[in-house]
Amino acid sequence: MQPLTPDRLAIHTMTTKPWSLAQACEAYASAGIAGVSPWVEHVEPVGTREAARIIASCGLRVPAYVRGGFFVHPGDAEREAAIDRSRRLIDDAHALGAEMLVIVPGARAGIPLGSAREAVADALAKLAPHAQQAGVKLALEPLHPMYAADRSCVNTLASARDLCARVAHPSLGIALDVYHVWWEPDLERTIAAIGRAGRLFAFHICDFKAAPAHPLLDRGLMGEGVIPISEIRHAVEAAGFEGLAEVEIFSERSWATDQTEFLARIIAAARAAS
Amino acid sequence: MQPLTPDRLAIHTMTTKPWSLAQACEAYASAGIAGVSPWVEHVEPVGTREAARIIASCGLRVPAYVRGGFFVHPGDAEREAAIDRSRRLIDDAHALGAEMLVIVPGARAGIPLGSAREAVADALAKLAPHAQQAGVKLALEPLHPMYAADRSCVNTLASARDLCARVAHPSLGIALDVYHVWWEPDLERTIAAIGRAGRLFAFHICDFKAAPAHPLLDRGLMGEGVIPISEIRHAVEAAGFEGLAEVEIFSERSWATDQTEFLARIIAAARAAS
Numbered sequence: 365m366q367p368l369t370p371d372r373l374a375i376h377t378m379t380t381k382p383w384s385l386a387q388a389c390e391a392y393a394s395a396g397i398a399g400v401s402p403w404v405e406h407v408e409p410v411g412t413r414e415a416a417r418i419i420a421s422c423g424l425r426v427p428a429y430v431r432g433g434f435f436v437h438p439g440d441a442e443r444e445a446a447i448d449r450s451r452r453l454i455d456d457a458h459a460l461g462a463e464m465l466v467i468v469p470g471a472r473a474g475i476p477l478g479s480a481r482e483a484v485a486d487a488l489a490k491l492a493p494h495a496q497q498a499g500v501k502l503a504l505e506p507l508h509p510m511y512a513a514d515r516s517c518v519n520t521l522a523s524a525r526d527l528c529a530r531v532a533h534p535s536l537g538i539a540l541d542v543y544h545v546w547w548e549p550d551l552e553r554t555i556a557a558i559g560r561a562g563r564l565f566a567f568h569i570c571d572f573k574a575a576p577a578h579p580l581l582d583r584g585l586m587g588e589g590v591i592p593i594s595e596i597r598h599a600v601e602a603a604g605f606e607g608l609a610e611v612e613i614f615s616e617r618s619w620a621t622d623q624t625e626f627l628a629r630i631i632a633a634a635r636a637a638s
Numbered sequence: 639m640q641p642l643t644p645d646r647l648a649i650h651t652m653t654t655k656p657w658s659l660a661q662a663c664e665a666y667a668s669a670g671i672a673g674v675s676p677w678v679e680h681v682e683p684v685g686t687r688e689a690a691r692i693i694a695s696c697g698l699r700v701p702a703y704v705r706g707g708f709f710v711h712p713g714d715a716e717r718e719a720a721i722d723r724s725r726r727l728i729d730d731a732h733a734l735g736a737e738m739l740v741i742v743p744g745a746r747a748g749i750p751l752g753s754a755r756e757a758v759a760d761a762l763a764k765l766a767p768h769a770q771q772a773g774v775k776l777a778l779e780p781l782h783p784m785y786a787a788d789r790s791c792v793n794t795l796a797s798a799r800d801l802c803a804r805v806a807h808p809s810l811g812i813a814l815d816v817y818h819v820w821w822e823p824d825l826e827r828t829i830a831a832i833g834r835a836g837r838l839f840a841f842h843i844c845d846f847k848a849a850p851a852h853p854l855l856d857r858g859l860m861g862e863g864v865i866p867i868s869e870i871r872h873a874v875e876a877a878g879f880e881g882l883a884e885v886e887i888f889s890e891r892s893w894a895t896d897q898t899e900f901l902a903r904i905i906a907a908a909r910a911a912s
Contacts, residue, residue, distance in 0.1 A: 514849065523823040
């Protein structure tokens with residue numbers, strides 16, 4: 365495998381949360397990073413049109429717009445509103461030149477996981493034709509089971525694969541984030557099956573620290589934790605993935621540091637971990 | 639289903655951590671609780687013989703002695719020492735009149751999960767004949783994937799079932815703790831399969847709060863969180879489980895309260911959740 369040099373990387377803007385979209389894009393481009401995956405939180409303050417101009421002027425590729433979904437709600441009207449929001453985000457993703465929209469499924473106390481999973485399948489079936497028309501892929505991201513109470517009812521790569529196979533639309537596939545699935549039994553085989561089905565859309569990297577200070581906001585830099593990133597990357601590339609590896613790190617500790625230095629550490633960590 | 643009245647419950651002594659074994663057993667028995675699952679941490683201060691006397695004098699059943707395992711280490715000598723420790727705990731479980739020894743598999747940064755799982759299978763194959771001779775069952779407990787970095791390389795009920803099927807010894811089965819597996823896809827089917835194989839040894843209850851303050855020490859009382867306890871209990875009983883439901887709650891918040899009042903809350907919560 366080639367080392368993960370900056371020309372093989374994209375960075376999620378939430379990784380450098382303190383920066384505006386313009387600051388992030390300029391810094392990434394100056395460092396030779398190939399792509400940016402903007403978050404809604406960084407696009408909305410400037411608007412989609414200006415965001416598209418900023419990104420294009422920096423010459424960055426856009427693997428993903430992040431993030432739609434959150435389809436699990438008690439009422440029909442709320443569920444429809446969530447689908448409508450994702451429909452608008454698909455249009456925004458198209459305007460940004462993004463290859464895909466990341467979908468976080470959603471979950472909610474009081475709604476059984478079985479019903480929640482039905483709601484997600486239903487929403488994705490409704491959105492996929494619109495995504496196809498817009499030329500934007502939908503990347504369902506299974507989230508770690510520790511988020512099954514409030515963020516995601518799809519908690520393994522294997523169950524995400526099953527859900528995609530059920531909806532069976534060519535615009536629907538999967539975003540694999542090592543943080544969420546590194547522990548999964550039969551990981552390599554599941555990755556290969558997703559690749560064979562042409563549904564491996566994204567590969568997100570970071571690390572899982574053995575004793576995280578916070579379940580959400582203490583992700584590690586590649587190499588700071590226990591995830592066999594190189595091994596998983598090998599499986600992902602063997603499964604046919606040819607896109608950029610996307611760095612996605614939420615870390616209150618890192619956000620509190622100088623972001624230019626943090627970016628340099630990301631680049632060094634990506635190279636070392638691969 | 640019958641409500642989970644005290645005569646259908648056992649309590650893990652770690653649930654009422656501030657109490658000594660004697661205080662815990664006396665309080666449980668006074669409240670009509672049927673059983674106690676003592677932790678090593680509560681037995682060692684008094685010794686196994688005295689612990690057995692305390693438990694017997696209170697007339698409590700002993701579903702489980704908690705906990706052996708932690709088989710994952712870098713060196714052969716450490717791995718053998720862990721197996722020896724569990725061998726001694728099997729003898730102690732026998733002396734305590736415990737039906738089973740709970741096995742926490744172990745995990746360790748730097749040891750790939752695949753190798754760790756091999757080590758666990760190897761250790762269980764070595765221990766099972768000794769357990770059988772002692773008349774003590776080994777209950778492998780899969781732990782939530784959030785502990786895959788440092789406590790358990792077996793993170794789903796389905797993979798625990800596969801591991802047990804591979805070792806294939808009648809003294810080896812599974813402890814199902816709702817906290818660890820409630821989110822699992824195909825949970826009901828997996829429970830049924832484990833029951834059919836005669837390997838459903840234990841059923842532990844507590845709750846998973848939607849926003850836990852700590853990943854380990856903020857478990858909820860039954861009904862305080864998102865787990866469909868009644869539904870899982872239905873699946874467990876349909877699978878042939880007839881043992882006591884074991885209450886196992888680690889909560890710094892609860893430990894800081896009056897333990898007698900907490901015990902009353904446990905009893906009320908068990909009844910309400912069932």
